[in-house]
Amino acid sequence: MSTMTSRRPLVRRLPWAWIFGLGIPLLIFIRIFYLVSVTEQRDLAFFVGAAVQSLQLGSLYALIALGYTMVYGIIRLINFAHGEVFMVGAFTSYFLFSGAPFALPWALLWAAVLGWGVMFVLNLWRGRMNDPVVLGGGLLAFASFAAVLSATSISWWAALVMSMLSTGVLGVVIDRIAYRPLRGAPRISLLITAIAVSFFLQNTGLIVFTRNQTPFRPETQWTQFLQFDVMGGTVYTSRLMFLIPVLTAILVIGLTLFVTRTRLGKAMRASAQDAEVAQMMGVNVNRVIATTFLLGSMLAAAGGVLWGLNFGSLNQPAVLGILPGIKAFAAAVIGGIGSLPGAVIGGVLLGFLENFMTALFPRTPTFPGITEYKDTFAFALLIIVLLIRPSGIVGEDLSEKV
Amino acid sequence: MSESRTRLRNLLLTLGAGAIVAVILALVDGSGGAKLNDTLALFAIWGIAAVSLNLVNGTAGILSLGHHGFMLIGGYVTALLILPGDARERIASSARSEMTPFTLGLSVENWFDALGLTALTGPDGLWARFLVALFIGGFVAMLFGLIVGIPSLRLKGDYLAIVTFGFGEIIRLTASTSLFSPFTNGALGYSGVPNDFGKSLWWTFALLGLTLFVMTKFKFSSYGRALQAIREDEIAAEAMGVGLARHKVMAFAISAFFAGIAGGLWVSYLSAARLDFFLFFLTFFFLVAISVGGTGSYTGVLLGVAVVVFVQQYGDPLEKTYSLSVWFGLLGLLILAAGIGGGLYRRQRRMRPVWHPLVVILAVIGGVTLLVAIVGQNWAPLQGTFQAFGMRRILLALLLIVIMALRPEGIMGRAEFSWAWLLRERKDQPSDEERAQDAWLSNPELNREGGATAGDDERDADVPRVGRDRGDTRASAPDDPLPRALLDEDSPGAHPLLERGHKARKGDDPRYGTAHDPSGGAESTDRSDDDSDERKDGEA
Numbered sequence: 001m002s003t004m005t006s007r008r009p010l011v012r013r014l015p016w017a018w019i020f021g022l023g024i025p026l027l028i029f030i031r032i033f034y035l036v037s038v039t040e041q042r043d044l045a046f047f048v049g050a051a052v053q054s055l056q057l058g059s060l061y062a063l064i065a066l067g068y069t070m071v072y073g074i075i076r077l078i079n080f081a082h083g084e085v086f087m088v089g090a091f092t093s094y095f096l097f098s099g100a101p102f103a104l105p106w107a108l109l110w111a112a113v114l115g116w117g118v119m120f121v122l123n124l125w126r127g128r129m130n131d132p133v134v135l136g137g138g139l140l141a142f143a144s145f146a147a148v149l150s151a152t153s154i155s156w157w158a159a160l161v162m163s164m165l166s167t168g169v170l171g172v173v174i175d176r177i178a179y180r181p182l183r184g185a186p187r188i189s190l191l192i193t194a195i196a197v198s199f200f201l202q203n204t205g206l207i208v209f210t211r212n213q214t215p216f217r218p219e220t221q222w223t224q225f226l227q228f229d230v231m232g233g234t235v236y237t238s239r240l241m242f243l244i245p246v247l248t249a250i251l252v253i254g255l256t257l258f259v260t261r262t263r264l265g266k267a268m269r270a271s272a273q274d275a276e277v278a279q280m281m282g283v284n285v286n287r288v289i290a291t292t293f294l295l296g297s298m299l300a301a302a303g304g305v306l307w308g309l310n311f312g313s314l315n316q317p318a319v320l321g322i323l324p325g326i327k328a329f330a331a332a333v334i335g336g337i338g339s340l341p342g343a344v345i346g347g348v349l350l351g352f353l354e355n356f357m358t359a360l361f362p363r364t365p366t367f368p369g370i371t372e373y374k375d376t377f378a379f380a381l382l383i384i385v386l387l388i389r390p391s392g393i394v395g396e397d398l399s400e401k402v
Numbered sequence: 403m404s405e406s407r408t409r410l411r412n413l414l415l416t417l418g419a420g421a422i423v424a425v426i427l428a429l430v431d432g433s434g435g436a437k438l439n440d441t442l443a444l445f446a447i448w449g450i451a452a453v454s455l456n457l458v459n460g461t462a463g464i465l466s467l468g469h470h471g472f473m474l475i476g477g478y479v480t481a482l483l484i485l486p487g488d489a490r491e492r493i494a495s496s497a498r499s500e501m502t503p504f505t506l507g508l509s510v511e512n513w514f515d516a517l518g519l520t521a522l523t524g525p526d527g528l529w530a531r532f533l534v535a536l537f538i539g540g541f542v543a544m545l546f547g548l549i550v551g552i553p554s555l556r557l558k559g560d561y562l563a564i565v566t567f568g569f570g571e572i573i574r575l576t577a578s579t580s581l582f583s584p585f586t587n588g589a590l591g592y593s594g595v596p597n598d599f600g601k602s603l604w605w606t607f608a609l610l611g612l613t614l615f616v617m618t619k620f621k622f623s624s625y626g627r628a629l630q631a632i633r634e635d636e637i638a639a640e641a642m643g644v645g646l647a648r649h650k651v652m653a654f655a656i657s658a659f660f661a662g663i664a665g666g667l668w669v670s671y672l673s674a675a676r677l678d679f680f681l682f683f684l685t686f687f688f689l690v691a692i693s694v695g696g697t698g699s700y701t702g703v704l705l706g707v708a709v710v711v712f713v714q715q716y717g718d719p720l721e722k723t724y725s726l727s728v729w730f731g732l733l734g735l736l737i738l739a740a741g742i743g744g745g746l747y748r749r750q751r752r753m754r755p756v757w758h759p760l761v762v763i764l765a766v767i768g769g770v771t772l773l774v775a776i777v778g779q780n781w782a783p784l785q786g787t788f789q790a791f792g793m794r795r796i797l798l799a800l801l802l803i804v805i806m807a808l809r810p811e812g813i814m815g816r817a818e819f820s821w822a823w824l825l826r827e828r829k830d831q832p833s834d835e836e837r838a839q840d841a842w843l844s845n846p847e848l849n850r851e852g853g854a855t856a857g858d859d860e861r862d863a864d865v866p867r868v869g870r871d872r873g874d875t876r877a878s879a880p881d882d883p884l885p886r887a888l889l890d891e892d893s894p895g896a897h898p899l900l901e902r903g904h905k906a907r908k909g910d911d912p913r914y915g916t917a918h919d920p921s922g923g924a925e926s927t928d929r930s931d932d933d934s935d936e937r938k939d940g941e942a
Contacts, residue, residue, distance in 0.1 A: 076560075105774055120760055181808075182806065185806075187559055188559060192806055196802035196803045199795065200799035200800060203795040207791065326568075372580065383572075
């Protein structure tokens with residue numbers, strides 16, 4: 001764009017990175033100081049609690065944002081359906097660990113479908129069906145899903161693993177059915193398909209799962225309350241303040257090791273740089289994309305389970321998918337879409353911003369507070385970042401070139 | 403047939419078709435079938451919205467996902483301005499009302515009173531007040547369209563789509579906040595909006611006709627052509643002197659205006675204004691209509707709207723209560739179909755094992771499930787009933803996925819309905835004049851002296867080089883009877899057709915050749931003229 005290039009020197013003269021990087025934290029600290037010591041509306045412990053909460057929320061956003069950023073990095077698709085995949089992951093784990101056990105025919109049917117899905121995914125990597133890994137994996141998945149679905153209750157981490165597995169399969173199947181026929185098509189067509197998939201999953205979720213707010217309380221010690229004193233005040237939190245960030249960190253480190261240390265990860269990075277050339281060099285790009293969807297969906301499912309633990313309930317499927325999804329996408333854009341560390345940074349940053357916005361401007365008799373703008377804030381942030389700096393914090397410039 | 407006569411004929415045919423539509427509407431209106439009446443009204447309202455979205459999505463090639471936001475604005479403004487007095491009193495006396503006396507006083511009736519137009523203030527003048535309110539709603543929506551469009555249209559492609567989606571959602575989310583709730587009455591909204599207009603076929607179809615008229619005029623005006631140029635290639639369009647930002651913002655604003663009008667009718671159709679009437683599903687439905695019907699074609703979009711409205715209005719058998727064993731069997735049938743479909747797909751794509759084990763396993767799972775459902779109808783675990791709310795939306799989503807995979811340009815593509823097409827007037831066939839030119843160009847006698855590979859191969863020289871390079875499929879056959887007669891003339895240089903082409907075009911407008919060069923099939927006549935010009939220069 002000519003207008004952009006002509007304006008660019010002016011932008012460069014001002015050190016925006018420094019202004020934002022130091023100025024906004026400074027403003028926040030001044031505001032905290034004002035609230036704590038001048039008006040005494042809040043004590044410092046409140047802000048420590050908010051920071052802990054922000055870290056939890058930010059980790060969840062980061063887990064979802066990783067899926068967006070990986071898919072965008074490789075096929076340049078804003079995977080609109082990723083939020084819905086997250087929703088499916090959350091609800092799958094809910095149905096795995098709780099509720100009445102499935103009746104035998106339903107349990108067998110779902111187990112068979114999921115076992116087939118696992119075989120499908122394994123076959124993508126192994127390349128042939130007559131392979132002990134493919135057959136064994138499929139049979140194992142069938143047996144374990146059948147057992148889990150007909151059991152009265154299983155532990156939440158087993159539900160987490162199972163949910164990650166089935167959601168990963170769902171991601172691969174979505175890619176195979178909806179996105180792969182459009183590989184050479186314009187990106188807008190791909191985006192429309194993604195919107196259609198998202199709409200499909202939303203409404204299927206409303207039918208298959210529930211139409212209501214669902215309590216999400218597995219039997220676990222992790223949700224127990226926890227309180228400690230900070231500077232005269234008490235911080236109320238739960239053991240999740242350890243679980244969520246640590247689990248997120250483990251998953252992110254695992255993903256980073258996968259991407260940097262394995263052959264498939266190397267192929268992934270190559271495809272992200274230039275899919276065509278990677279294909280010429282012998283990389284099976286379709287397999288790489290399927291892997292990307294598998295990993296992204298698995299992380300989203302993990303995020304879904306932790307989301308349920310964090311909030312104690314799941315919103316109805318049509319809302320649970322879209323809002324965290326769009327916020328996580330905003331996080332991915334803030335961090336720099338296409339970059340893995342960017343997604344984590346953006347997620348944590350968005351978690352902090354969202355929580356501190358409401359904490360910094362409390363409700364007073366004359367001022368109604370800004371809690372009602374909480375969802376608007378994520379959209380507004382997304383728009384502002386896209387308009388001002390589409391490349392995000394760490395991303396390279398991905399704007400379309402001639 | 404001369405051009406003016408063709409135009410007159412088309413006008414008469416259009417008027418006749420309009421009269422037939424009016425007769426059908428009168429019949430439906432008189433028969434009193436509420437469902438059919440509602441369906442047609444819904445078709446017209448959603449048609450207005452979808453056609454206006456198509457101006458942005460199809461003609462200008464900007465994927466906009468914020469249309470429901472503009473509809474919301476138009477709908478709320480219209481509803482507020484025509485809300486009858488008793489509904490206002492109800493809101494004012496309600497404890498949960500969030501409106502102020504000022505916003506409750508915003509009414510076209512009060513304005514007419516103040517202006518002394520007492521004839522239009524009673525129940526008899528409702529139509530005038532609705533019309534005024536509708537257009538004010540449209541203009542406010544247009545204003546928001548400008549506010550949204552001016553910053554966001556700097557972006558392109560999928561980022562722009564996300565930004566418009568964000569704006570659409572922001573409009574809906576902020577409408578219920580304390581900042582705007584005096585105007586929108588928060589989450590309660592308004593009830594008691596008169597539905598004399600949204601359910602009236604005359605009003606809705608008249609406005610649909612107006613929208614279509616404006617949109618087609620706009621599409622074939624210079625602005626519309628500039629938008630199509632932007633859709634095809636932004637950089638080329640900019641190089642040709644098309645102001646990108648100006649055209650895009652204008653398209654966005656016009657689209658928002660008609661979205662506002664559709665919103666006003668939608669509110670009147672539902673006789674209430676609430677925030678959950680304006681969810682993203684509206685934009686999604688219009689997107690389905692546009693993609694199914696044909697991106698960029700208004701007639702195609704109307705076809706798509708008909709499909710969507712039909713599914714929406716007559717798809718309720720899908721959402722009835724059925725027994726659990728029926729669902730089990732249906733699921734099995736679906737899986738079986740997926741397996742068989744996978745096999746057929748593999749055969750069509752010539753993948754090596756057509757019946758790949760995975761496909762077979764899927765089909766077997768589906769078959770066994772279906773069998774169990776049939777055999778075990780009285781089996782205890784399959785007893786019970788289940789109702790699938792939302793099946794219609796799933797169906798529409800699937801339709802969109804399938805259309806995007808199989809026929810991304812939609813049913814109609816970019817073609818518009820035209821009387822010439824209906825009457826089998828083949829515009830894509832070359833005219834006699836063009837045939838003569840092509841034949842002259844493909845004459846082997848002439849090519850032999852001009853080309854460097856003279857007389858190399860008789861058959862090769864038959865094909866005109868220019869036409870072949872451009873991928874022009876219209877190159878005439880060498881044994882065309884007509885050109886022989888023309889070729890009998892002595893000197894090809896003195897051919898009257900070529901004289902005309904040379905003088906009229908190149909001398910007058912030096913930019914002519916470049917301006918039309920990259921265009922698609924639309925200007926095929928002009929292009930063949932161009933080709934002959936170039937060819938002649940080479941010969942001379």
